[in-house]
Amino acid sequence: MVKQARINQLVDPNSFNPIGQVEGVFAGFGSINGNTVCVFATDGGGIGQRQGQIIAQTIQMATKAGIPIIGLWDSSGILVEEGISGLEGYGQIVQSLTQASGIVPRIMGLLGSSIGTAALIPPLVDYLVAVRGLSKTYCNTPHVTKNLTGEILDVESMANADVQEQILATAHVVTDNESLCFQTIRDLVTYLPSNHLSEAQKVDAMPRIEKFDGQDINDTEQVVRFISDQGSFMPIQYNYGKSMLIGFSRIAGQTIGIVANQSNVNDGLLEIQGVGKAVRFIRFCNAFNIPIVSLVNSQGILPGVSQELGGISKQVAKLVHAYSESTIPKITIISGKALGSSLLAMGSKWVGADLVYAWPKAEIAPANLEAMVSLLYYNQLTSDEDPAKFREEKLDTHREEFATPKGALLKGYIDQVISPEETAIAINNGLYLLQGKRVAKLNRKSSNIPL
Known part of the structure; x- marks a missing residue:
C-alpha cells in the first residue's frame, strides 16, 4: 500500500504502530529521530465519515499524548456517494486540527492532490511541505470554473507546489521529490518541542x-x-x-x-x-x-x-x-x-x-537622516543664502546622534x-x-x- 510505504519512509525503522485503518486511510504512531509522533496518510481517494473519524481520532490522540501530528495528504475531496456524511468526515478533521492548534505541532506533507473540500485541510496546519510535480490544490475543478466563470483554470500551472509557496503562501517549504519531503519533515520535527508545555531538545x-x-x-x-x-x-x-x-x-x-x-x-x-x-x-x-x-x-x-x-x-x-x-x-x-x-x-x-x-x-533614527534634516529645517533650507552648506552642517550635527x-x-x-x-x-x-x-x-x- 502506498500510504503505508510512505509512513514507513517517514518514521524511524520498525517504529510504526497502526491504530486505525480503513479504505483510503492508514494511521498510527511511531518515532522520528527518537521523537514520538502520530501519523496519518491518505491515498488520493475521497474522504467519508469513517475516514474522517480515523484521521480525527489520530489527531486527538496526538493532542492528548502531547506529541506532533503529521499528515501525508492526498485527497480528491469528499466521498460523494456518502452525501452529507462525507462532509461530516471533514468536519471531524477540521475540528480536531483546530483544537490541536497551539497544543502540538501540526505538520503535513502534500503528496498529491487536494481538491474541493480537501483543499481546506492543508492551510489549517502549522507547516506544509509541498512536492513539485505532485502537489496540487484547488477548490473548484477546471470544468466547474469554466462553466460558471468562463475562465480557464490550468491546474498544472495555477495550482502547483510553487504557486502554493510563492503566491498563496499555504506551503512553507517546497521539495523536488517525496524523499526530500520526508527528510524536511524529519528535520523540522527536531527543531520543535513535542507540545506547548515542553521545550525543543538541545x-x-x-x-x-x-x-x-x-x-x-x-x-x-x-x-x-x-x-x-x-x-x-x-x-x-x-x-x-x-x-x-x-x-x-x-x-x-x-x-x-x-x-x-x-x-x-x-x-x-x-x-x-x-x-x-x-x-x-x-x-x-x-x-x-x-x-x-x-x-x-x-x-x-x-x-x-x-x-x-x-x-x-x-x-x-x-x-x-x-x-x-x-x-x-x-x-x-x-x-x-x-x-x-x-x-x-x-x-x-x-x-x-x-x-x-x-x-x-x-543607524537608529526616527527617519532617514537626510529626510529628517529636510523636515526639521525646511524653512531655513528654503531661505538660507547657502542651503547646501546649511544642510551639510545640520547633517553633521545630527549624524553623531542618529547615524x-x-x-x-x-x-x-x-x-x-x-x-x-x-x-x-x-x-x-x-x-x-x-x-x-x-x-x-x-x-x-x-x-x-x-x-
Missing part, C-alpha cells in the same frame, strides 16, 4: 564561522548563518515575501526562531507579504516556547499605492501586536539601519524585546553595542538569562489581533 552544537570577514550585512541570510551553529538554519517560506527572512536555527544547540529584514530585497522595507509571514511565525514560536531573535536592517515601510491599498498599515499593526503579546524570550540585533516604523515594529523594547543589541555601524548607535544607547533604547563576532555569544548569554522568563498577564479569553 542538540550538540556545530562549530560556527569565527570571523565576520567580508560578509555583506545587506545579505541577511549570510548574517543569520554567521551567528548560528554551522548548517543549522532552516528557512521557512523562503520564496514568499522575500524582504523578510524567517526560519529556525540554533545557537549553542538551542532552537531559536529567526525574524529578519532581508536587506538585499527592497532594502528590507516592511511590505505586506513579508510582514504577514513574520506575524504567523512569531505567534507559532510564542505558542511553542521558541525564543525569537530579530535581525533589523530596514529603513521603514515600503512606499507605493499597492502597499497602501493592500493594507500595509494593518499588516504592520499585526506585527507589533504579535511581538507585544508574545511572552517568549526576545532578543534583537540591529545590524544596519533601524529607521522609522521598522525601529518600532521589528522587536524593539517598546514592543517587548528583552535585550536589544546594535552593531557599531548601526551611530551611541544616542540610542544613552537613551536606553538599546542595551549594548557589540561587534559581529560577539553576537552569537551575546545571544547565547541572553538566552541563558531568560531561560526562566515568566510574564504575568491579565486574565482574558484571547486577544483580538487585527486580522
Whole structure:
C-alpha cells in the first residue's frame, strides 16, 4: 500500500504502530529521530465519515499524548456517494486540527492532490511541505470554473507546489521529490518541542564561522548563518515575501526562531507579504516556547499605492501586536539601519524585546537622516543664502546622534553595542538569562489581533 510505504519512509525503522485503518486511510504512531509522533496518510481517494473519524481520532490522540501530528495528504475531496456524511468526515478533521492548534505541532506533507473540500485541510496546519510535480490544490475543478466563470483554470500551472509557496503562501517549504519531503519533515520535527508545555531538545552544537570577514550585512541570510551553529538554519517560506527572512536555527544547540529584514530585497522595507509571514511565525514560536531573535536592517515601510491599498498599515499593526503579546524570550540585533516604523515594529523594547543589541555601524533614527534634516529645517533650507552648506552642517550635527548607535544607547533604547563576532555569544548569554522568563498577564479569553 502506498500510504503505508510512505509512513514507513517517514518514521524511524520498525517504529510504526497502526491504530486505525480503513479504505483510503492508514494511521498510527511511531518515532522520528527518537521523537514520538502520530501519523496519518491518505491515498488520493475521497474522504467519508469513517475516514474522517480515523484521521480525527489520530489527531486527538496526538493532542492528548502531547506529541506532533503529521499528515501525508492526498485527497480528491469528499466521498460523494456518502452525501452529507462525507462532509461530516471533514468536519471531524477540521475540528480536531483546530483544537490541536497551539497544543502540538501540526505538520503535513502534500503528496498529491487536494481538491474541493480537501483543499481546506492543508492551510489549517502549522507547516506544509509541498512536492513539485505532485502537489496540487484547488477548490473548484477546471470544468466547474469554466462553466460558471468562463475562465480557464490550468491546474498544472495555477495550482502547483510553487504557486502554493510563492503566491498563496499555504506551503512553507517546497521539495523536488517525496524523499526530500520526508527528510524536511524529519528535520523540522527536531527543531520543535513535542507540545506547548515542553521545550525543543538541545542538540550538540556545530562549530560556527569565527570571523565576520567580508560578509555583506545587506545579505541577511549570510548574517543569520554567521551567528548560528554551522548548517543549522532552516528557512521557512523562503520564496514568499522575500524582504523578510524567517526560519529556525540554533545557537549553542538551542532552537531559536529567526525574524529578519532581508536587506538585499527592497532594502528590507516592511511590505505586506513579508510582514504577514513574520506575524504567523512569531505567534507559532510564542505558542511553542521558541525564543525569537530579530535581525533589523530596514529603513521603514515600503512606499507605493499597492502597499497602501493592500493594507500595509494593518499588516504592520499585526506585527507589533504579535511581538507585544508574545511572552517568549526576545532578543534583537540591529545590524544596519533601524529607521522609522521598522525601529518600532521589528522587536524593539517598546514592543517587548528583552535585550536589544546594535552593531557599531548601526543607524537608529526616527527617519532617514537626510529626510529628517529636510523636515526639521525646511524653512531655513528654503531661505538660507547657502542651503547646501546649511544642510551639510545640520547633517553633521545630527549624524553623531542618529547615524551611530551611541544616542540610542544613552537613551536606553538599546542595551549594548557589540561587534559581529560577539553576537552569537551575546545571544547565547541572553538566552541563558531568560531561560526562566515568566510574564504575568491579565486574565482574558484571547486577544483580538487585527486580522
